[in-house]
Amino acid sequence: MSCQQVGEFLDAYLDKELDVVASSQFDRHLLECSACRAKYERYAQMHESVRAHMEYFRAPAALEQKLRAQVSPSVRLQSEVPRRNWFPGWRQWAVAASLAAVLLLTALLVQIARRPSASDMLAQQVVSSHIRSLLANHLSDVISTDQHTVKPWFAGKLDFAPAVEDLASKGFPLIGGRLDYLDNRTVAALVYKRRQHTINLFLWPSPEPDSTPRTLTIRGYNLVHWTHAHMAFWAVSDVNASDLGQFARDLGS
Protein backbone atom coordinates (compact mmCIF):
# COMPACT_ATOMS: atom_id res chain seq x y z
CA MET A 1 0.00 0.00 0.00
CA SER A 2 1.33 3.44 -0.95
CA CYS A 3 1.37 6.57 1.20
CA GLN A 4 -1.29 8.08 -1.04
CA GLN A 5 -3.58 5.08 -0.55
CA VAL A 6 -3.09 5.32 3.20
CA GLY A 7 -4.44 8.85 2.95
CA GLU A 8 -7.42 7.65 0.97
CA PHE A 9 -8.27 4.81 3.34
CA LEU A 10 -7.61 6.72 6.55
CA ASP A 11 -11.29 7.08 7.46
CA ALA A 12 -12.29 3.58 6.46
CA TYR A 13 -9.40 2.17 8.52
CA LEU A 14 -10.35 4.32 11.49
CA ASP A 15 -13.93 3.07 11.22
CA LYS A 16 -12.74 -0.55 10.95
CA GLU A 17 -14.45 -0.83 7.59
CA LEU A 18 -11.51 -2.11 5.53
CA ASP A 19 -11.58 -5.76 4.57
CA VAL A 20 -9.05 -8.12 6.16
CA VAL A 21 -6.54 -7.89 3.32
CA ALA A 22 -6.58 -4.10 2.97
CA SER A 23 -6.56 -3.68 6.72
CA SER A 24 -3.43 -5.79 7.17
CA GLN A 25 -1.73 -3.97 4.28
CA PHE A 26 -2.58 -0.73 6.04
CA ASP A 27 -1.16 -2.06 9.32
CA ARG A 28 2.05 -3.10 7.60
CA HIS A 29 2.46 0.29 5.96
CA LEU A 30 2.06 2.06 9.30
CA LEU A 31 4.74 -0.16 10.80
CA GLU A 32 7.16 0.66 8.02
CA CYS A 33 6.40 4.35 7.38
CA SER A 34 6.87 6.66 10.36
CA ALA A 35 5.46 9.69 8.49
CA CYS A 36 2.15 7.94 7.82
CA ARG A 37 2.13 6.54 11.35
CA ALA A 38 2.45 10.04 12.80
CA LYS A 39 -0.23 11.29 10.43
CA TYR A 40 -2.58 8.49 11.39
CA GLU A 41 -2.05 8.98 15.11
CA ARG A 42 -2.68 12.70 14.81
CA TYR A 43 -5.84 12.06 12.85
CA ALA A 44 -7.11 9.37 15.22
CA GLN A 45 -6.60 11.64 18.26
CA MET A 46 -8.34 14.52 16.56
CA HIS A 47 -11.22 12.29 15.53
CA GLU A 48 -11.67 10.79 18.98
CA SER A 49 -11.60 14.18 20.66
CA VAL A 50 -14.23 15.66 18.33
CA ARG A 51 -16.42 12.57 18.59
CA ALA A 52 -16.26 12.55 22.37
CA HIS A 53 -17.39 16.18 22.50
CA MET A 54 -20.20 15.80 20.03
CA GLU A 55 -23.44 16.36 21.89
CA TYR A 56 -26.04 13.58 22.03
CA PHE A 57 -29.50 15.11 22.27
CA ARG A 58 -31.73 12.94 24.41
CA ALA A 59 -35.47 13.06 23.78
CA PRO A 60 -37.33 15.23 26.31
CA ALA A 61 -39.28 13.14 28.84
CA ALA A 62 -42.51 14.88 27.82
CA LEU A 63 -42.06 13.69 24.25
CA GLU A 64 -41.71 10.10 25.36
CA GLN A 65 -44.85 10.31 27.50
CA LYS A 66 -46.75 11.85 24.62
CA LEU A 67 -45.61 9.10 22.26
CA ARG A 68 -46.47 6.30 24.65
CA ALA A 69 -49.94 7.73 25.09
CA GLN A 70 -50.34 8.05 21.35
CA VAL A 71 -49.09 4.59 20.55
CA SER A 72 -51.63 2.82 22.72
CA PRO A 73 -54.95 4.40 21.69
CA SER A 74 -54.13 4.49 18.00
CA VAL A 75 -53.51 0.77 18.08
CA ARG A 76 -56.79 0.19 19.87
CA LEU A 77 -58.71 2.39 17.47
CA GLN A 78 -57.87 0.33 14.43
CA SER A 79 -59.88 -2.70 15.44
CA GLU A 80 -62.64 -0.84 17.24
CA VAL A 81 -64.23 0.71 14.20
CA PRO A 82 -67.90 1.04 15.17
CA ARG A 83 -70.06 -1.51 13.43
CA ARG A 84 -73.69 -0.88 12.67
CA ASN A 85 -76.09 -3.16 14.43
CA TRP A 86 -78.69 -4.72 12.13
CA PHE A 87 -80.27 -7.00 14.73
CA PRO A 88 -83.87 -6.12 15.51
CA GLY A 89 -85.76 -6.29 18.83
CA TRP A 90 -84.70 -8.73 21.55
CA ARG A 91 -81.65 -9.81 19.67
CA GLN A 92 -80.35 -6.31 20.07
CA TRP A 93 -80.67 -6.68 23.83
CA ALA A 94 -78.99 -10.05 23.78
CA VAL A 95 -76.13 -8.64 21.78
CA ALA A 96 -75.95 -5.64 24.10
CA ALA A 97 -75.88 -7.89 27.17
CA SER A 98 -73.12 -10.11 25.82
CA LEU A 99 -71.25 -7.03 24.73
CA ALA A 100 -71.48 -5.64 28.25
CA ALA A 101 -70.15 -8.93 29.59
CA VAL A 102 -67.26 -8.80 27.18
CA LEU A 103 -66.54 -5.20 28.15
CA LEU A 104 -66.58 -6.09 31.82
CA LEU A 105 -64.22 -8.97 31.19
CA THR A 106 -61.95 -6.75 29.11
CA ALA A 107 -61.92 -4.11 31.82
CA LEU A 108 -60.96 -6.78 34.35
CA LEU A 109 -58.25 -8.13 32.10
CA VAL A 110 -56.86 -4.66 31.52
CA GLN A 111 -56.83 -4.09 35.28
CA ILE A 112 -54.86 -7.27 35.78
CA ALA A 113 -52.50 -6.43 32.94
CA ARG A 114 -52.00 -2.92 34.28
CA ARG A 115 -51.08 -4.02 37.77
CA PRO A 116 -47.32 -3.55 37.91
CA SER A 117 -45.51 -6.84 38.24
CA ALA A 118 -42.76 -7.36 40.80
CA SER A 119 -40.23 -7.19 38.02
CA ASP A 120 -41.59 -3.86 36.76
CA MET A 121 -41.41 -2.39 40.22
CA LEU A 122 -37.85 -3.59 40.52
CA ALA A 123 -37.07 -2.00 37.15
CA GLN A 124 -38.42 1.30 38.51
CA GLN A 125 -36.18 0.94 41.56
CA VAL A 126 -33.18 0.27 39.32
CA VAL A 127 -33.84 3.46 37.35
CA SER A 128 -34.29 5.45 40.56
CA SER A 129 -31.01 4.11 41.92
CA HIS A 130 -29.30 5.03 38.67
CA ILE A 131 -30.66 8.59 38.73
CA ARG A 132 -29.81 8.96 42.43
CA SER A 133 -26.24 7.86 41.83
CA LEU A 134 -25.85 10.54 39.15
CA LEU A 135 -27.68 13.30 41.06
CA ALA A 136 -25.90 12.95 44.36
CA ASN A 137 -22.61 12.61 42.52
CA HIS A 138 -22.26 9.41 44.44
CA LEU A 139 -21.26 7.12 41.63
CA SER A 140 -18.46 5.19 43.24
CA ASP A 141 -17.16 4.36 46.69
CA VAL A 142 -14.13 2.75 45.16
CA ILE A 143 -12.84 4.62 42.16
CA SER A 144 -10.64 2.47 40.03
CA THR A 145 -10.37 1.29 36.50
CA ASP A 146 -8.69 -1.85 37.75
CA GLN A 147 -10.95 -4.85 38.25
CA HIS A 148 -8.40 -6.26 40.74
CA THR A 149 -8.92 -3.22 42.98
CA VAL A 150 -12.68 -3.09 42.66
CA LYS A 151 -13.39 -6.77 43.32
CA PRO A 152 -11.52 -7.06 46.68
CA TRP A 153 -13.18 -3.82 47.83
CA PHE A 154 -16.50 -5.67 47.98
CA ALA A 155 -15.07 -8.45 50.15
CA GLY A 156 -16.60 -8.32 53.63
CA LYS A 157 -19.20 -5.79 52.52
CA LEU A 158 -21.41 -8.29 50.71
CA ASP A 159 -22.46 -11.88 51.32
CA PHE A 160 -21.42 -12.77 47.79
CA ALA A 161 -18.45 -12.11 45.51
CA PRO A 162 -19.50 -10.14 42.44
CA ALA A 163 -17.74 -10.89 39.16
CA VAL A 164 -15.95 -7.69 38.16
CA GLU A 165 -14.98 -7.45 34.52
CA ASP A 166 -13.24 -4.55 32.83
CA LEU A 167 -14.60 -4.04 29.34
CA ALA A 168 -12.33 -1.13 28.36
CA SER A 169 -11.19 -3.03 25.29
CA LYS A 170 -14.84 -3.29 24.21
CA GLY A 171 -15.41 0.42 24.70
CA PHE A 172 -16.96 0.17 28.18
CA PRO A 173 -14.24 1.14 30.66
CA LEU A 174 -14.89 0.25 34.31
CA ILE A 175 -14.67 3.34 36.49
CA GLY A 176 -15.59 2.05 39.93
CA GLY A 177 -18.04 0.34 42.23
CA ARG A 178 -20.25 0.98 45.23
CA LEU A 179 -22.88 -0.64 47.42
CA ASP A 180 -26.52 -0.04 46.71
CA TYR A 181 -29.84 -1.27 48.06
CA LEU A 182 -32.32 -3.00 45.73
CA ASP A 183 -34.92 -5.77 45.97
CA ASN A 184 -34.73 -5.56 49.79
CA ARG A 185 -31.06 -6.37 49.98
CA THR A 186 -27.58 -4.89 49.61
CA VAL A 187 -26.32 -5.29 46.08
CA ALA A 188 -23.13 -4.59 44.16
CA ALA A 189 -23.18 -1.65 41.75
CA LEU A 190 -20.45 -1.49 39.13
CA VAL A 191 -20.01 1.70 37.18
CA TYR A 192 -18.97 1.71 33.54
CA LYS A 193 -18.65 4.44 30.94
CA ARG A 194 -19.68 4.53 27.32
CA ARG A 195 -18.32 7.76 25.87
CA GLN A 196 -19.90 10.43 28.09
CA HIS A 197 -22.67 8.11 29.29
CA THR A 198 -22.67 6.30 32.61
CA ILE A 199 -23.80 2.69 32.91
CA ASN A 200 -24.75 1.27 36.29
CA LEU A 201 -24.63 -2.51 36.53
CA PHE A 202 -26.42 -3.94 39.57
CA LEU A 203 -25.93 -7.57 40.53
CA TRP A 204 -26.95 -9.85 43.35
CA PRO A 205 -27.64 -13.55 43.96
CA SER A 206 -30.99 -14.77 42.70
CA PRO A 207 -32.79 -18.11 42.89
CA GLU A 208 -34.19 -17.56 39.39
CA PRO A 209 -33.04 -19.83 36.54
CA ASP A 210 -30.83 -18.42 33.77
CA SER A 211 -32.69 -16.06 31.46
CA THR A 212 -31.88 -14.30 28.21
CA PRO A 213 -31.56 -10.49 28.29
CA ARG A 214 -34.81 -8.55 28.39
CA THR A 215 -34.67 -4.90 27.37
CA LEU A 216 -37.01 -2.16 28.47
CA THR A 217 -37.19 1.60 28.60
CA ILE A 218 -38.35 3.56 31.61
CA ARG A 219 -38.47 7.36 31.69
CA GLY A 220 -36.04 7.53 28.79
CA TYR A 221 -33.51 5.20 30.40
CA ASN A 222 -32.67 1.91 28.78
CA LEU A 223 -32.46 -1.23 30.89
CA VAL A 224 -31.31 -4.76 30.24
CA HIS A 225 -32.04 -7.52 32.69
CA TRP A 226 -30.83 -11.10 32.70
CA THR A 227 -30.01 -13.92 35.10
CA HIS A 228 -26.90 -15.97 34.82
CA ALA A 229 -25.43 -18.60 37.15
CA HIS A 230 -27.87 -17.64 39.92
CA MET A 231 -27.01 -13.97 39.73
CA ALA A 232 -29.49 -11.29 38.73
CA PHE A 233 -28.05 -8.54 36.50
CA TRP A 234 -29.60 -5.15 35.76
CA ALA A 235 -27.79 -2.73 33.47
CA VAL A 236 -29.21 0.78 33.22
CA SER A 237 -28.07 3.84 31.29
CA ASP A 238 -29.08 6.70 29.05
CA VAL A 239 -26.86 5.23 26.36
CA ASN A 240 -28.76 3.95 23.31
CA ALA A 241 -30.42 0.55 23.52
CA SER A 242 -28.13 -1.15 21.04
CA ASP A 243 -25.00 -0.06 22.94
CA LEU A 244 -26.50 -1.33 26.17
CA GLY A 245 -27.41 -4.60 24.45
CA GLN A 246 -23.81 -4.88 23.31
CA PHE A 247 -22.65 -4.21 26.86
CA ALA A 248 -24.83 -7.07 28.13
CA ARG A 249 -23.49 -9.39 25.43
CA ASP A 250 -19.89 -8.43 26.25
CA LEU A 251 -20.58 -9.38 29.84
CA GLY A 252 -21.68 -12.76 28.59
CA SER A 253 -25.39 -12.44 29.29
Added chain:
Amino acid sequence: MAKEVRNTRQELFEETVLPYLNSAYNLARWLTRNQHDAEDIVQEAFLRALRSFDTFTIGRDARAWLLSIVRNSCRTWHRQNRSRETTVDWDVDSQPTLAEWSDPQTLLIKNANSELIREAMERLPFEHREILILRELEELSYKEIAQIVDIPLGTVMSRISRARKELYLLLSQPKGELAL
Protein backbone atom coordinates in the same frame (compact mmCIF):
# COMPACT_ATOMS: atom_id res chain seq x y z
CA MET B 1 -58.63 -13.22 20.79
CA ALA B 2 -58.59 -9.92 18.90
CA LYS B 3 -57.45 -8.17 22.05
CA GLU B 4 -54.58 -10.57 22.46
CA VAL B 5 -53.36 -9.92 18.92
CA ARG B 6 -53.77 -6.18 19.38
CA ASN B 7 -51.79 -6.20 22.58
CA THR B 8 -48.93 -8.18 21.16
CA ARG B 9 -48.67 -5.84 18.19
CA GLN B 10 -48.64 -2.82 20.47
CA GLU B 11 -46.24 -4.42 22.91
CA LEU B 12 -44.01 -5.51 20.07
CA PHE B 13 -43.90 -1.95 18.80
CA GLU B 14 -43.14 -0.62 22.26
CA GLU B 15 -40.41 -3.20 22.75
CA THR B 16 -38.73 -3.04 19.36
CA VAL B 17 -39.16 0.54 18.14
CA LEU B 18 -39.75 2.83 21.15
CA PRO B 19 -36.34 2.05 22.71
CA TYR B 20 -34.79 3.97 19.83
CA LEU B 21 -36.58 7.19 20.66
CA ASN B 22 -33.33 8.87 21.68
CA SER B 23 -31.64 7.86 18.43
CA ALA B 24 -34.57 9.24 16.46
CA TYR B 25 -34.68 12.47 18.41
CA ASN B 26 -30.93 13.00 18.31
CA LEU B 27 -30.87 12.68 14.53
CA ALA B 28 -33.89 14.96 14.05
CA ARG B 29 -32.50 17.50 16.51
CA TRP B 30 -29.20 17.72 14.64
CA LEU B 31 -30.84 17.82 11.22
CA THR B 32 -33.45 20.47 12.03
CA ARG B 33 -31.17 22.34 14.42
CA ASN B 34 -34.06 23.12 16.73
CA GLN B 35 -36.00 21.31 19.41
CA HIS B 36 -39.49 22.22 18.28
CA ASP B 37 -39.25 20.87 14.73
CA ALA B 38 -37.30 17.85 15.97
CA GLU B 39 -40.14 16.92 18.35
CA ASP B 40 -42.74 17.32 15.61
CA ILE B 41 -40.77 15.20 13.19
CA VAL B 42 -40.12 12.45 15.72
CA GLN B 43 -43.76 12.34 16.71
CA GLU B 44 -44.86 12.11 13.11
CA ALA B 45 -42.19 9.52 12.33
CA PHE B 46 -43.33 7.27 15.19
CA LEU B 47 -46.94 7.43 14.05
CA ARG B 48 -45.85 6.63 10.53
CA ALA B 49 -43.73 3.75 11.84
CA LEU B 50 -46.69 2.44 13.80
CA ARG B 51 -48.96 2.56 10.77
CA SER B 52 -46.48 0.63 8.64
CA PHE B 53 -45.38 -1.64 11.48
CA ASP B 54 -47.08 -4.59 9.77
CA THR B 55 -44.55 -4.36 6.94
CA PHE B 56 -41.72 -4.53 9.44
CA THR B 57 -40.39 -8.05 9.75
CA ILE B 58 -39.18 -9.15 13.14
CA GLY B 59 -35.46 -9.67 13.22
CA ARG B 60 -34.79 -6.67 11.02
CA ASP B 61 -32.87 -3.82 12.58
CA ALA B 62 -35.55 -1.63 14.17
CA ARG B 63 -33.16 1.26 14.75
CA ALA B 64 -32.12 1.43 11.08
CA TRP B 65 -35.76 1.13 10.04
CA LEU B 66 -36.87 3.95 12.33
CA LEU B 67 -33.91 6.17 11.46
CA SER B 68 -34.64 5.88 7.74
CA ILE B 69 -38.20 7.10 8.40
CA VAL B 70 -36.88 9.97 10.53
CA ARG B 71 -34.24 11.04 8.01
CA ASN B 72 -36.79 11.02 5.18
CA SER B 73 -39.08 13.29 7.21
CA CYS B 74 -36.12 15.56 7.94
CA ARG B 75 -35.23 15.60 4.26
CA THR B 76 -38.73 16.82 3.37
CA TRP B 77 -38.62 19.38 6.18
CA HIS B 78 -35.23 20.54 4.94
CA ARG B 79 -36.49 21.07 1.37
CA GLN B 80 -39.30 23.26 2.69
CA ASN B 81 -37.02 25.27 4.97
CA ARG B 82 -34.04 25.60 2.70
CA SER B 83 -34.13 29.39 2.95
CA ARG B 84 -32.88 29.13 6.53
CA GLU B 85 -29.79 27.41 5.23
CA THR B 86 -26.50 28.95 6.28
CA THR B 87 -24.20 26.10 5.43
CA VAL B 88 -20.73 26.41 4.01
CA ASP B 89 -20.39 26.07 0.30
CA TRP B 90 -16.84 25.30 -0.63
CA ASP B 91 -14.76 22.82 -2.47
CA VAL B 92 -12.98 20.72 0.14
CA ASP B 93 -10.73 19.24 -2.50
CA SER B 94 -9.07 22.60 -3.03
CA GLN B 95 -8.41 22.86 0.72
CA PRO B 96 -5.11 21.67 2.19
CA THR B 97 -4.88 17.97 2.97
CA LEU B 98 -4.29 16.69 6.46
CA ALA B 99 -0.54 16.36 5.90
CA GLU B 100 -0.33 20.09 5.28
CA TRP B 101 -2.19 21.12 8.43
CA SER B 102 -0.15 23.02 10.95
CA ASP B 103 0.20 22.00 14.57
CA PRO B 104 -1.78 25.00 15.88
CA GLN B 105 -4.62 23.96 13.56
CA THR B 106 -4.77 20.42 14.85
CA LEU B 107 -4.49 21.71 18.40
CA LEU B 108 -7.55 23.91 17.85
CA ILE B 109 -9.46 20.87 16.66
CA LYS B 110 -8.42 18.73 19.60
CA ASN B 111 -9.36 21.48 22.04
CA ALA B 112 -12.74 22.19 20.50
CA ASN B 113 -15.54 21.98 23.06
CA SER B 114 -19.12 20.78 22.52
CA GLU B 115 -20.38 24.23 21.66
CA LEU B 116 -17.78 24.90 18.98
CA ILE B 117 -18.40 21.46 17.53
CA ARG B 118 -22.13 22.09 17.43
CA GLU B 119 -21.66 25.44 15.71
CA ALA B 120 -19.38 23.88 13.11
CA MET B 121 -21.65 20.87 12.62
CA GLU B 122 -24.63 23.13 12.05
CA ARG B 123 -22.82 24.79 9.20
CA LEU B 124 -22.25 21.53 7.35
CA PRO B 125 -24.60 20.67 4.48
CA PHE B 126 -27.51 18.41 5.43
CA GLU B 127 -26.02 15.23 3.90
CA HIS B 128 -22.73 15.70 5.71
CA ARG B 129 -24.28 16.43 9.06
CA GLU B 130 -26.53 13.43 8.65
CA ILE B 131 -23.77 10.99 7.85
CA LEU B 132 -21.60 12.20 10.73
CA ILE B 133 -24.41 11.77 13.27
CA LEU B 134 -25.10 8.24 12.02
CA ARG B 135 -21.41 7.35 12.14
CA GLU B 136 -20.00 9.22 15.15
CA LEU B 137 -22.98 9.20 17.50
CA GLU B 138 -25.01 6.15 16.47
CA GLU B 139 -21.83 4.30 15.52
CA LEU B 140 -23.55 2.58 12.63
CA SER B 141 -21.55 0.58 10.11
CA TYR B 142 -21.09 1.82 6.55
CA LYS B 143 -23.48 -0.88 5.42
CA GLU B 144 -26.22 0.21 7.82
CA ILE B 145 -25.70 3.85 6.82
CA ALA B 146 -25.94 2.90 3.14
CA GLN B 147 -29.34 1.33 3.84
CA ILE B 148 -30.69 4.23 5.89
CA VAL B 149 -29.54 7.00 3.56
CA ASP B 150 -30.14 4.83 0.49
CA ILE B 151 -26.78 5.42 -1.18
CA PRO B 152 -24.08 2.98 -2.39
CA LEU B 153 -21.44 1.79 0.08
CA GLY B 154 -18.67 3.60 -1.81
CA THR B 155 -20.54 6.88 -1.48
CA VAL B 156 -20.85 6.36 2.28
CA MET B 157 -17.06 6.04 2.51
CA SER B 158 -16.26 9.12 0.42
CA ARG B 159 -19.01 11.19 2.04
CA ILE B 160 -17.75 10.41 5.55
CA SER B 161 -14.23 11.46 4.56
CA ARG B 162 -15.49 14.70 3.04
CA ALA B 163 -17.76 15.50 5.95
CA ARG B 164 -14.98 14.96 8.49
CA LYS B 165 -12.57 17.07 6.48
CA GLU B 166 -15.11 19.89 6.30
CA LEU B 167 -15.87 19.70 10.00
CA TYR B 168 -12.21 19.59 11.03
CA LEU B 169 -11.36 22.45 8.68
CA LEU B 170 -14.12 24.57 10.19
CA LEU B 171 -12.87 23.74 13.67
CA SER B 172 -9.29 24.54 12.72
CA GLN B 173 -10.15 28.17 11.94
CA PRO B 174 -9.36 30.50 14.79
CA LYS B 175 -12.54 31.92 16.33
CA GLY B 176 -13.95 34.83 14.38
CA GLU B 177 -12.54 33.56 11.11
CA LEU B 178 -15.25 30.97 10.61
CA ALA B 179 -16.66 32.95 7.69
CA LEU B 180 -15.44 30.73 4.90
